[in-house]
Amino acid sequence: MIVLKIGGSRGIDLDAVCADVAALTKTGKQIVVMHGAGNEADALGDKLGTPAKHVTSPQGFTSRYTDYATLEIYVMAACGKINTFLVERLQKLGVNALGLSGVDGRLLEGTRKDAIRIVENGKQRILRDDFTGKVEKVNADLLRALLANGYVPVIAPLAISHQGDAMNIDGDRAAAMVAGALGAEQLIILTNVPGLLRNFPDESSLIMHIDKSRIEQSIDFAEGRMKKKVLGASEALRLGVSQVIFADGRTAEPLMRALEGKGTVID
Amino acid sequence: MIVLKIGGSRGIDLDAVCADVAALTKTGKQIVVMHGAGNEADALGDKLGTPAKHVTSPQGFTSRYTDYATLEIYVMAACGKINTFLVERLQKLGVNALGLSGVDGRLLEGTRKDAIRIVENGKQRILRDDFTGKVEKVNADLLRALLANGYVPVIAPLAISHQGDAMNIDGDRAAAMVAGALGAEQLIILTNVPGLLRNFPDESSLIMHIDKSRIEQSIDFAEGRMKKKVLGASEALRLGVSQVIFADGRTAEPLMRALEGKGTVID
Numbered sequence: 001m002i003v004l005k006i007g008g009s010r011g012i013d014l015d016a017v018c019a020d021v022a023a024l025t026k027t028g029k030q031i032v033v034m035h036g037a038g039n040e041a042d043a044l045g046d047k048l049g050t051p052a053k054h055v056t057s058p059q060g061f062t063s064r065y066t067d068y069a070t071l072e073i074y075v076m077a078a079c080g081k082i083n084t085f086l087v088e089r090l091q092k093l094g095v096n097a098l099g100l101s102g103v104d105g106r107l108l109e110g111t112r113k114d115a116i117r118i119v120e121n122g123k124q125r126i127l128r129d130d131f132t133g134k135v136e137k138v139n140a141d142l143l144r145a146l147l148a149n150g151y152v153p154v155i156a157p158l159a160i161s162h163q164g165d166a167m168n169i170d171g172d173r174a175a176a177m178v179a180g181a182l183g184a185e186q187l188i189i190l191t192n193v194p195g196l197l198r199n200f201p202d203e204s205s206l207i208m209h210i211d212k213s214r215i216e217q218s219i220d221f222a223e224g225r226m227k228k229k230v231l232g233a234s235e236a237l238r239l240g241v242s243q244v245i246f247a248d249g250r251t252a253e254p255l256m257r258a259l260e261g262k263g264t265v266i267d
Numbered sequence: 268m269i270v271l272k273i274g275g276s277r278g279i280d281l282d283a284v285c286a287d288v289a290a291l292t293k294t295g296k297q298i299v300v301m302h303g304a305g306n307e308a309d310a311l312g313d314k315l316g317t318p319a320k321h322v323t324s325p326q327g328f329t330s331r332y333t334d335y336a337t338l339e340i341y342v343m344a345a346c347g348k349i350n351t352f353l354v355e356r357l358q359k360l361g362v363n364a365l366g367l368s369g370v371d372g373r374l375l376e377g378t379r380k381d382a383i384r385i386v387e388n389g390k391q392r393i394l395r396d397d398f399t400g401k402v403e404k405v406n407a408d409l410l411r412a413l414l415a416n417g418y419v420p421v422i423a424p425l426a427i428s429h430q431g432d433a434m435n436i437d438g439d440r441a442a443a444m445v446a447g448a449l450g451a452e453q454l455i456i457l458t459n460v461p462g463l464l465r466n467f468p469d470e471s472s473l474i475m476h477i478d479k480s481r482i483e484q485s486i487d488f489a490e491g492r493m494k495k496k497v498l499g500a501s502e503a504l505r506l507g508v509s510q511v512i513f514a515d516g517r518t519a520e521p522l523m524r525a526l527e528g529k530g531t532v533i534d
Contacts, residue, residue: 044343048314075347075351075352076311076344076347078347079347080344080345080346080347081339081347083346084342084346084368084433085342085433087371088431088432088433091370091373091427091431092432096372097372098371098409099346099367099368099370099371100366100367100371101351101366103351103354103358103366105363105365105418106358106363141416142418145412145416149408149409149412160355160358164358164359165359166352
C-alpha cells in the first residue's frame with residue numbers, strides 16, 4: 001500500500017499525478033491520497049479580505065495561525081474546493097475516489113493546541129484561540145473498510161479534537177500517521193521541488209538518499225516548510241513505514257518517477 | 268430508517284436539529300442526513316463578487332444557474348463550510364457523523380443538464396454551461412456499509428454526472444432518491460415554514476395532511492421553492508417511502524415534533 005501526499009503549493013501537475021494514481025490503481029495497488037490546502041486557502045483568504053497569518057515556533061517550524069475566521073476559510077478551500085475537485089478529477093479517470101476530512105468519522109483525532117508559542121520580531125509570545133492540532137489517532141478501520149470496498153480515500157488536512165473541534169493540521173505529518181496506521185510500505189510526498197536540497201533553492205543540490213538512521217539530522221538543513229516534511233518522514237519510519245520518498249510533483253509521471261526513486265529516498 | 272433533509276434557508280435551528288438527531292441515534296434509529304446549501308452559497312457568492320443567479324423554468328420551478336465559477340462557490344459552501352461544520356456539530360454531541368457529497372464514491376449519479384430552458388421577462392431562452400443535474404442513481408451500498416459500521420452519513424447536495432462532472436442538484440429531490448434507494452420509512456424535510464401552506468405566507472393556512480394519492484395536485488398551490496419539495500415528496504412516495512413530513516426547522520425539538528406529526532404529513 002502507498003500513502004501519497006500531494007502538496008498544496010503552486011506548480012504541482014494534478015493531471016499528471018491523477019493519471020499516475022489511475023494507472024497504479026488499475027494494477028490493483030491500494031493507494032490512499034492526502035492533499036494539502038495552503039495555496040488555495042491563502043488565495044481564498046485574500047479574496048475574502050482575511051489574509052493568512054503564518055507564525056514561526058521557537059524551534060523554527062512555520063505554521064498557519066488559524067483563528068475561527070481562518071478555519072472557516074481553510075475548511076472551504078480544503079474540504080470544499082480542493083478535495084471535491086480532486087475526487088472529481090480522479091472519478092473522470094475511472095478511479096472510485098471518495099473524499100473525507102479527518103473530522104468525518106473521527107478519521108484523524110488529536111489534541112488541539114489552543115495556545116501556541118511563537119517568535120515574532122525576535123520575541124516569544126503566546127497566541128490563543130488557535131484551531132490547530134496534532135494527529136494522535138487514525139481511524140484505520142474506516143480507511144480499511146473503504147479500501148476493501150474498492151474506494152480510493154482522498155483526505156483533506158483537517159482533524160477533530162478529542163472535544164470535537166475541527167482543526168487545521170499539518171498534512172505531511174498527518175500523512176505519516178495515516179501511513180503508519182495502515183502499515184503502508186511507502187509514503188510518497190510530492191512537492192514543487194525535486195526533493196530535499198542540501199543548499200535550498202539550488203535544485204542541483206538534491207540529496208538522493210538518506211539513511212533512516214540519519215533522518216533526524218537532516219532537519220537541520222531542511223528549509224522552511226520542508227522541515228515538517230522531514231519530521232513527517234521520521235515519524236512515518238518510526239511507525240514502521242519502509243520507505244519515504246520526497247519527489248517533484250511538477251514533472252510528467254510524477255508518482256511513477258518517485259516510485260523509480262527519483263527524488264530523495266529515505267529508507 | 269429516517270432520511271432527514273435539513274433546508275439551506277435562514278432560520279433553521281441547527282443546534283435543536285442536531286440534538287434531536289443525537290437523541291434518536293442513541294435509541295438505535297438509523298438516520299441519513301442531507302442538507303441544503305442555498306443561503307450559505309448565496310452569501311459566499313456575494314462576498315466573492317459572484318452573486319447567485321436564480322432562473323425559472325417554463326413549468327414555474329426555480330433553480331440556481333450554476334456556471335463553473337458558481338459551481339466552485341457552491342462546492343466551497345456545501346461540501347466545505349456547511350457539511351464539515353454540521354459533521355463537527357454532530358460529533359460534539361456524540362454522533363459519529365461522516366460527511367460526503369454525491370461526488371464521493373459516485374454516491375449520487377445522474378445526467379447533467381448542460382442546456383436548460385428558462386423564462387426571462389416573459390420570454391423563453393436556453394442557457395448553456397450549466398453544472399446542474401438530476402440524480403438518477405444512488406450508491407445505496409456505500410450508505411448501507413457506513414450505517415452498518417455505526418456512521419451517520421451527512422450528504423451535501425452535489426452529484427456526479429455519468430461523465431464525471433460535479434454538479435449542483437436539488438437537495439429535496441436528492442433526499443427523496445436516497446430515501447427511496449434505502450427503503451426508508453420516512454422522509455422528513457425541515458424548512459423555515461411550518462409545512463405546506465394553502466395560502467403562502469399565511470402560516471395559519473398549514474395543510475396538516477395530504478393523502479398520497481392527491482400529492483400531485485398539491486404542486487399547484489405550493490409556492491416557489493416549495494414546489495420542488497412537493498415534487499420530491501411525490502417521488503419518494505412513488506419509490507416506496509411510507510411517509511413524507513414537511514415540518515418547521517425553527518422550533519425547539521424540530522425533528523421530534525415532525526415525528527409527532529406536527530407539520531404537513533403526506534402518506
